Amino acid sequence: MGRYDLALIGFGGVNRALAELIAARGDRFAEELGFTLRVVAITDLRAGSLVDTAGIDLAPLLAAEPGELSFAGLPGGSADPRNKWVIREVPADIVVEATFTNPNDGEPALSHVRWALESGKHVCTTNKGPVALAGSELKRLAAEHGVSFEFEGSVLSGTPILRTAQRLLGGLEITGVQGIMNGTSNYILGRLEEGVELPTAVTQAQELGYAEADPTADIEGHDVQLKVMILANEVLGAGLRREDVSCTGISGITPQDAQDAISKGLRWKLVGSAARRPDGTVEARVAPVALPAHHALAGISGPVNAVAFHTDLLGTVTVSGPGAGRTETAYALLSDIIAIHQHHHADDDTAPLHRVLQETHRG
Ligand SMILES: NC(=O)C1=CN([C@@H]2O[C@H](COP(=O)(O)OP(=O)(O)OC[C@H]3O[C@@H](n4cnc5c(N)ncnc54)[C@H](O)[C@@H]3O)[C@@H](O)[C@H]2O)C=CC1
Numbered sequence: 078m079g080r081y082d083l084a085l086i087g088f089g090g091v092n093r094a095l096a097e098l099i100a101a102r103g104d105r106f107a108e109e110l111g112f113t114l115r116v117v118a119i120t121d122l123r124a125g126s127l128v129d130t131a132g133i134d135l136a137p138l139l140a141a142e143p144g145e146l147s148f149a150g151l152p153g154g155s156a157d158p159r160n161k162w163v164i165r166e167v168p169a170d171i172v173v174e175a176t177f178t179n180p181n182d183g184e185p186a187l188s189h190v191r192w193a194l195e196s197g198k199h200v201c202t203t204n205k206g207p208v209a210l211a212g213s214e215l216k217r218l219a220a221e222h223g224v225s226f227e228f229e230g231s232v233l234s235g236t237p238i239l240r241t242a243q244r245l246l247g248g249l250e251i252t253g254v255q256g257i258m259n260g261t262s263n264y265i266l267g268r269l270e271e272g273v274e275l276p277t278a279v280t281q282a283q284e285l286g287y288a289e290a291d292p293t294a295d296i297e298g299h300d301v302q303l304k305v306m307i308l309a310n311e312v313l314g315a316g317l318r319r320e321d322v323s324c325t326g327i328s329g330i331t332p333q334d335a336q337d338a339i340s341k342g343l344r345w346k347l348v349g350s351a352a353r354r355p356d357g358t359v360e361a362r363v364a365p366v367a368l369p370a371h372h373a374l375a376g377i378s379g380p381v382n383a384v385a386f387h388t389d390l391l392g393t394v395t396v397s398g399p400g401a402g403r404t405e406t407a408y409a410l411l412s413d414i415i416a417i418h419q420h421h422h423a424d425d426d427t428a429p430l431h432r433v434l435q436e437t438h439r440g
């Protein structure tokens with residue numbers, strides 16, 4: 078039975094939900110997944126840092142109101158997040174990065190990820206900044222240090238869009254991707270259709286845990302811009318920079334516009350897309366589109382998202398599921414930990430079978 082010691086960087090909605098999953102389902106993970114999880118460090122801008130290499134007791138932390146949590150005064154606690162020291166020095170197997178996404182330069186999350194990989198620690202993150210802006214560099218760094226860099230939750234929350242593309246669409250040529258990739262804006266568009274004004278809808282999306290810390294990124298399309306970059310870079314090998322993806326958000330759409338569209342059999346959706354041009358380069362954009370009711374993406378409502386892969390042999394393959402949500406995104410982190418376990422312990426699992434086959438062969 079393996080055990081992974083985790084350092085959680087950022088203790089907001091997503092990492093707190095991961096801690097809740099570990100506290101509630103740890104025994105089940107051990108039975109079903111073959112490993113146990115222990116949190117040995119937590120850092121947070123507001124709460125400070127907490128370290129216990131014997132395993133932090135999560136129950137009292139989870140019982141506290143998120144806004145009232147302070148690690149100062151606890152044994153192993155400090156008012157200072159001490160991210161660099163925790164990431165580099167505390168003995169952990171996996172650093173779980175879930176601080177704010179910064180769409181401009183990815184910092185400070187980008188440094189958090191670099192420090193962890195350089196220290197020989199695996200990284201799982203839901204943070205789109207480092208993946209979109211420096212994904213190739215970070216994958217190279219991970220390979221140099223013999224560790225994994227996993228980021229399933231950076232696109233479509235816990236819905237396994239990146240692993241579906243990597244593991245299940247092999248041998249197909251993917252010519253383009255198109256999708257609804259932001260839970261907040263899709264939820265807001267639905268509320269506008271019901272006549273709710275934008276500021277009220279934004280507040281509701283924040284309360285439900287869908288929105289970014291600065292919801293401008295959701296409304297103005299920057300969040301989808303990063304997701305289009307990640308998807309296009311992963312499945313089309315595009316190497317897109319932010320300025321390569323034109324971006325318009327939904328802030329110009331009023332409840333009246335949304336209702337007028339409905340009366341014409343249309344629905345406004347914030348669509349992100351990337352497609353290979355005949356010369357091999359990739360064209361990518363984010364823009365609101367009034368989709369006809371029969372379009373596959375028109376029926377995707379609330380925080381649910383969907384991505385359509387356009388392929389040569391299968392035509393269009395569409396994957397749909399939660400695009401935002403604290404627990405849904407924490408599941409993405411769990412799926413990353415499972416991927417790390419499978420990758421680094423594949424030899425352990427197959428060793429007995431190899432031995433049996435070799436022995437049978439020798440006769
Ligand atoms: N909530 C969701 O549905 C999804 C979120 N994400 C991404 O996951 C990440 C976390 O999301 P949430 O937990 O919802 O955000 P959140 O805003 O609830 O939590 C972020 C936490 O990080 C902490 N933090 C910020 N900067 C820090 C720093 N320099 N050092 C230590 N702590 C720091 C904040 O104090 C806060 O507690 C974000 O990057 C977000 O874009 C990705 C997919 C879905």
Ligand SMILES: N[C@@H](CC=O)C(=O)O
Binds near residue numbers: 231233262288401
């Ligand atoms: N704010 C984002 C969270 C997930 O990436 C969204 O609403 O999709």
